[in-house]
Amino acid sequence: MSDTYKPVPVLPSEITPKFLYFNRRDFLKAAGIVTGGAVLAACAPSGGGTSSSADPASVAAYKGKTDELGDPLNSYDDITNYNNYYEFSTAKDAVAPLSKNFKPRPWSVEVSGLVSNPKTYAIDDLLKMFPQEDRIYRLRCVEAWSMVIPWQGFPLASLLKVVQPTSAAKFVRFTTLEDTTQLPAEADTADWPWPYHEGLRLDEAMNDLTILATGLYGAPLPNQDGAPIRLIVPWKYGFKGIKAIVKIELVADQPNTFWQDVDATEYGFYANVNPNVPHPRWLQSSERRIGELSMRPTLMFNGYGAQVASLYQGMDLKLNY
Amino acid sequence: MSFINWIKRFPYTPAQIAVHVYAWSELVLIIYSWIIYLIYGVFTYPLTVNPIQAMEINTGRHAIALLVLSLACTPLTTLLGWRDLLKRRRALGLYAIMYAVLHVIIFMDLDNGIAWSLLIQTVIQKSYILYGMATFLLLIPLAMTSFDVWKVRLGKNWKRLHQLVYFIAPLAALHYAMDVKGDVFHLSGNINAPVNYAIVIAVLLILRLPFIRRFFASLRTRILFLLTRIIPQPKADVES
Numbered sequence: 402m403s404d405t406y407k408p409v410p411v412l413p414s415e416i417t418p419k420f421l422y423f424n425r426r427d428f429l430k431a432a433g434i435v436t437g438g439a440v441l442a443a444c445a446p447s448g449g450g451t452s453s454s455a456d457p458a459s460v461a462a463y464k465g466k467t468d469e470l471g472d473p474l475n476s477y478d479d480i481t482n483y484n485n486y487y488e489f490s491t492a493k494d495a496v497a498p499l500s501k502n503f504k505p506r507p508w509s510v511e512v513s514g515l516v517s518n519p520k521t522y523a524i525d526d527l528l529k530m531f532p533q534e535d536r537i538y539r540l541r542c543v544e545a546w547s548m549v550i551p552w553q554g555f556p557l558a559s560l561l562k563v564v565q566p567t568s569a570a571k572f573v574r575f576t577t578l579e580d581t582t583q584l585p586a587e588a589d590t591a592d593w594p595w596p597y598h599e600g601l602r603l604d605e606a607m608n609d610l611t612i613l614a615t616g617l618y619g620a621p622l623p624n625q626d627g628a629p630i631r632l633i634v635p636w637k638y639g640f641k642g643i644k645a646i647v648k649i650e651l652v653a654d655q656p657n658t659f660w661q662d663v664d665a666t667e668y669g670f671y672a673n674v675n676p677n678v679p680h681p682r683w684l685q686s687s688e689r690r691i692g693e694l695s696m697r698p699t700l701m702f703n704g705y706g707a708q709v710a711s712l713y714q715g716m717d718l719k720l721n722y
Numbered sequence: 723m724s725f726i727n728w729i730k731r732f733p734y735t736p737a738q739i740a741v742h743v744y745a746w747s748e749l750v751l752i753i754y755s756w757i758i759y760l761i762y763g764v765f766t767y768p769l770t771v772n773p774i775q776a777m778e779i780n781t782g783r784h785a786i787a788l789l790v791l792s793l794a795c796t797p798l799t800t801l802l803g804w805r806d807l808l809k810r811r812r813a814l815g816l817y818a819i820m821y822a823v824l825h826v827i828i829f830m831d832l833d834n835g836i837a838w839s840l841l842i843q844t845v846i847q848k849s850y851i852l853y854g855m856a857t858f859l860l861l862i863p864l865a866m867t868s869f870d871v872w873k874v875r876l877g878k879n880w881k882r883l884h885q886l887v888y889f890i891a892p893l894a895a896l897h898y899a900m901d902v903k904g905d906v907f908h909l910s911g912n913i914n915a916p917v918n919y920a921i922v923i924a925v926l927l928i929l930r931l932p933f934i935r936r937f938f939a940s941l942r943t944r945i946l947f948l949l950t951r952i953i954p955q956p957k958a959d960v961e962s
Contacts, residue, residue: 478764478771479771482770482771483770483771483772487912491912493770493772494767494770544775546772546775591909592904592909592910592911592912592913592914593910593911594910662910663903663904663905663910663911664903664904664905664908664910664911666905667905679847681848681849682848682850682901682903684844684847684848689772689774689775691771691772692771694774696832
């Protein structure tokens with residue numbers, strides 16, 4: 402070569418080890434993540450969303466989806482960190498961490514009462530018998546907030562058709578697990594009539610919109626959202642969606658519901674979303690969609706009037722709230 | 723004054739520091755949580771993914787906490803003889819009103835887009851909001867006359883005006899009790915916090931009744947006397 406080139410003397414100890422040289426990109430990546438993560442962890446929010454157990458791939462499959470009115474889905478973090486589940490806590494953001502040790506297996510659902518084929522089903526048998534469908538529904542809480550949620554589940558009607566309600570059956574009654582080792586706040590029986598119980602009229606239960614939900618965003622239902630199986634009745638206020646169901650009973654008389662037992666002047670049996678029937682505490686004519694800062698008008702029957710308004714023909718909905 | 727001198731004669735009492743730190747803590751937490759949201763897009767405690775409702779609840783809760791603390795100063799002085807507490811009443815009361823103002827402003831926004839006429843209708847229809855509004859309106863004259871110049875202008879009536887707080891505090895507890903989910907009159911539902919406040923307020927008011935106040939004041943004197951008699955004071959060892 403030309404004599405302008407003068408090699409710089411290098412000590413053998415300064416030579417990068419062969420292993421590091423050939424893997425330097427991985428080494429830098431690992432070092433960067435560790436230090437960057439440490440920096441972020443120092444100033445990152447604590448107590449924010451407890452990490453979800455959803456597979457990121459399954460959540461990503463729902464990217465860009467909307468409900469039938471075109472509104473975007475709420476994020477997995479929103480849905481799993483803002484829960485009214487008083488069996489754990491009345492603080493909505495505390496339910497996720499407190500429900501981490503809840504065990505949704507083994508689990509069975511007893512279907513009994515006025516039916517021809519009463520049976521106790523293991524939850525995994527139910528999942529095999531009825532193919533899980535994707536149902537993107539709006540959930541409207543009585544507290545005047547709402548979310549758009551991609552549930553997976555099967556119509557309650559499918560299960561009821563298998564057990565065959567007799568002609569005497571007029572209502573369906575649901576009950577939650579009663580177990581203070583799993584649901585600790587159930588120990589406070591002074592203030593609350595545990596276990597959580599709910600009910601539907603038989604025709605409401607047979608409507609195709611009513612589902613038993615077992616999944617969320619393509620993954621099994623998280624504990625804080627009602628694992629392993631819960632009811633979703635999208636045209637009614639969210640409290641009708643009883644969680645952690647252990648018993649479904651067909652009965653002849655209208656059953657009392659949990660919130661009726663707490664305060665019957667405020668919470669009724671039907672609990673249909675109705676902007677014309679104000680609640681003693683919340684004017685129900687508007688709601689806040691989680692993720693938006695301004696209010697939006699509430700839709701009659703939460704926007705599902707086309708499928709369910711016929712159930713209430715001739716009923717005074719102010720009386721039957 | 724040099725810095726060293728300032729440290730040596732640190733001008734703030736522990737109660738003073740505690741009051742100001744506690745009072746600002748809620749607002750600081752809320753602002754911090756908003757900053758975290760703006761940077762990371764995540765809502766943390768105390769805001770939830772429904773931040774406006776969370777702020778409404780937290781400002782209200784902090785306001786009644788501060789109001790009750792301000793009410794607690796005189797009974798605690800009666801029981802413990804800690805006279806510095808008496809000087810903290812004004813700060814606590816004004817902080818309570820600060821949070822009450824934030825609470826009312828957020829309420830107006832909560833139903834944003836609602837015309838004034840509808841807002842008035844809401845206040846009248848929902849009795850718990852009516853009690854809240856009444857509480858707030860009654861607090862305004864107390865806030866405005868909090869300052870020494872008014873003590874001179876009003877004379878005897880200043881004390882009578884500020885004794886309105888004995889009515890305002892139970893009204894605030896009633897507003898709280900009727901706001902939570904449940905039926906306070908049948909003791910069912912989410913009523914533990916407001917019922918506890920109501921009990922504490924009742925106790926703080928009872929401790930002001932003259933004969934009860936005299937009883938506890940003399941009880942305190944007698945206990946202190948007995949303690950100083952039974953526990954001998956150590957004699958100071960003087961090595962000259």
